């Protein structure tokens with residue numbers, strides 16, 4: 001027994017593993033993500049870092065450094081990271097006053113409209129616009145709504161057009177009946193509404209955004225809140241480049257703009273704030 005103890009003690013020391021897990025500091029990943037999307041994560045890192053560690057391990061990385069290397073060379077990993085970390089919360093008839101104002105405005109200008117939702121997330125905003133215009137008596141064949149988002153999964157879900165009751169909580173039963181078909185306990189948007197909207201994955205900071213053409217009405221709601229002020233200014237600059245005419249109007253989410261951007265003139269009508277290009 002004594003000799004066993006002795007021999008144990010003389011066994012060679014266990015070799016240190018060549019690669020050690022290192023998920024201490026995600027700063028580079030956050031900076032890179034901000035560089036890609038404009039989104040800042042101040043004060044939310046305690047929530048997102050555990051998600052990032054799972055993401056890194058799921059992609060075969062044992063450190064944030066390894067994940068960073070992968071992100072730099074693999075577009076599909078970049079896309080997956082964006083899909084993981086963007087917040088896609090939305091619902092039908094969000095900030096409905098703006099949608100009613102749009103109907104009123106469209107009747108006033110009396111021409112076929114091209115409308116942009118940037119970002120449109122999973123489609124609820126763009127479909128809401130189509131619904132209020134249909135309710136307002138507009139021929140949807142004369143309306144084109146383009147809805148873009150950086151999150152490719154959100155765009156796939158938008159194109160699918162199937163929603164839970166939660167997304168429709170602001171809609172009356174008659175509206176649900178007119179514009180959706182029940183599938184089990186889910187709601188599928190009807191084809192004539194779907195046809196009015198084009199969905200495309202797109203980053204507002206990339207050149208592809210400027211290739212979307214020009215628009216009479218531009219919605220950019222609840223995205224700028226995730227940007228810092230210089231990035232808000234860059235985003236507004238991109239959006240203004242897509243205005244069709246000086247009469248094109250812009251709607252933002254109520255918390256998106258702390259100050260009126262230099263390129264825009266604010267207006268307040270019927271309790272609704274909207275913007276046009278500054279003359």
Ligand SMILES: C[S@@+](CC[C@H](N)C(=O)[O-])C[C@H]1O[C@@H](n2cnc3c(N)ncnc32)[C@H](O)[C@@H]1O
Pocket residue numbers: 036037038039086087088089090091094118119120121122125148149150151154202203204205220221222223253
């Ligand atoms: C909270 S949702 C807002 C959706 C909808 N406009 C609304 O108000 O309900 C914010 C969306 O912005 C998108 N987003 C963030 N950065 C973006 C970027 N650089 N380009 C395009 N979309 C972006 C996210 O993917 C997310 O779906």
